[in-house]
Amino acid sequence: MIKTNNLNKVFTTEEIETTALNKVNFEIKQGEFVAIMGPSGCGKSTLLNLIGLLDNPTDGQLFFLDHEVSKYTERQRANLRKENIGFVFQSFNLIDELTVFENVELPLLYLGVSSADRKTRVNEVLETVGIMHRVNHFPQQLSGGQQQRVAVARAVVSKPKLILADEPTGNLDSSHGEEVMKMLTELNENGTTIIQVTHSPAYAEFSQRTIHLFDGHIVTENINEEHRV
Numbered sequence: 001m002i003k004t005n006n007l008n009k010v011f012t013t014e015e016i017e018t019t020a021l022n023k024v025n026f027e028i029k030q031g032e033f034v035a036i037m038g039p040s041g042c043g044k045s046t047l048l049n050l051i052g053l054l055d056n057p058t059d060g061q062l063f064f065l066d067h068e069v070s071k072y073t074e075r076q077r078a079n080l081r082k083e084n085i086g087f088v089f090q091s092f093n094l095i096d097e098l099t100v101f102e103n104v105e106l107p108l109l110y111l112g113v114s115s116a117d118r119k120t121r122v123n124e125v126l127e128t129v130g131i132m133h134r135v136n137h138f139p140q141q142l143s144g145g146q147q148q149r150v151a152v153a154r155a156v157v158s159k160p161k162l163i164l165a166d167e168p169t170g171n172l173d174s175s176h177g178e179e180v181m182k183m184l185t186e187l188n189e190n191g192t193t194i195i196q197v198t199h200s201p202a203y204a205e206f207s208q209r210t211i212h213l214f215d216g217h218i219v220t221e222n223i224n225e226e227h228r229v
Contacts, residue, residue: 002062003028004061005060019216024060033208034210047213053078056071086107087155088164088165090166096139099136100136104126107154107158144173145179149179162195163194164195
């Protein structure tokens with residue numbers, strides 16, 4: 001599903017050049033649940049941005065669903081992204097002026113889904129994440145755990161092939177964090193490929209394997225114990 005070949009990302013200002021990723025090589029197959037770990041500033045979020053087609057690499061190759069996308073324009077990336085990728089962020093990124101229903105409905109509006117279909121799909125996914133009783137509330141009326149459930153619902157409502165989760169439990173206490181990880185696990189069991197960035201070894205254990213980054217390099221990769229064959 002995703003493959004990189006000597007992937008590099010360099011950020012340049014007038015005074016300084018920073019190598020965020022240096023010759024990164026890995027492959028992620030359809031249906032996997034992969035964690036990316038490493039200290040702050042090691043390139044985790046940069047890598048997620050490239051995989052999520054939010055940015056282009058400086059050089060190297062990036063394959064997404066058999067497309068070589070490293071030189072795609074923003075429009076090409078956006079078209080591929082909106083139909084295939086759902087995002088879950090640490091800060092929830094919900095729109096305060098929209099209700100729970102309207103926040104979750106947003107990706108379907110962009111995709112031109114009919115009103116009747118939107119209602120059905122939003123209600124289904126809100127049932128799945130257990131937040132249906134809050135459908136007409138606004139984000140500020142919800143707890144952190146509830147807001148992240150809404151964010152997960154929004155990420156999956158368009159039935160993407162891939163979910164990218166950047167520190168999805170970072171703003172949550174342990175019980176709500178565990179809840180979100182169980183939701184991601186269920187989605188993965190139903191066939192969705194998931195890549196999460198996390199600082200937590202405990203949450204990384206929910207994934208099938210963990211990629212460790214350090215200073216822009218992959219230093220180790222390991223299969224998590226309970227997923228060993």
